[in-house]
Amino acid sequence: MRILVLAVGRLKAGPERALVERYAERAGPLARALGFGGVDMAELAESPSRNAIQRKADEGRALLSRSLPGPLIVFDERGANCDSEDFAHRLSAWRDSGEGAINLAIGGPDGLDASVRNASALVLSFGAMTMPHQIVRALVLEQVYRGLTILAGHPYHRA
Template identity: 35%
Template sequence: MKLRVLWVGRTQEEWVRRGIEEYAGRIRRYLPLEISEAKEEKGCREEAGRERECARLEKLLPKGARLVLLDERGSRLTSPEFSAFIGRHRDGGASELAFAVGGAYGFAETLRERAAGVISLSPMTFTHQMVRVFLLEQIYRGFTILNGEQYHH
């Protein structure tokens, strides 16, 4: 299985970039990982921005990829449950699993309809920049759990 992580907007903070690089490298020990950024929409109405950003995200998705959206209203999973979620997709024959982090406008309904799942990392609100590192860390943690490694305590 290949893993793809998509998000809206450029990574601005150097410490966030370092975190992304750290966890992306760790994840790549388990499977191929591709990270893509979609251009952020600024200065427009909310619905128009959401539609444009989601259209850009959709262009980055291969046709057969299973899409998982990160949204504050999504399912809340523990780390072992998230690990099992990844494992089910991997073991269920998914050739590619794609996680998407939306922009400030959220996700358009068309992208929500395509999604195989919607998850929340926390009921708390985090910046879109920090969520990138948190997501990658949880994906890495998930693979350590799947492989019975000592990272998860």
């Protein structure tokens, strides 16, 4: 089972990209050791539309079309709160269910289209505040890494 992080928008070189890459590099070997197929990332282009509603619809179609067979988890400020240990247990349960992939989707600057939220198995939030999608991407990768360390009994997570 692969863990696929789908994100609208391209990260430019800089501290956000470095942080995302650091957590992805740390998570990959640990994921494989725990029976996941690895951690992959896919960057999707932002829609060129001038209309925000159309941009979200275009980006939503792109997210759904790039998703692999398996649960779709989206991040949205209106989603449910989940602590790191719960997230780790969910990763484990999805892995053990025999799904092909876990898709973790992050919308662009305008957020997620309702079609993506409606297609998701779970909508999670890092809080009620709106955050830049670049920061959310770093948070998602950090939580994937943290969840894997929890499953592995690694001391990174101190609760």
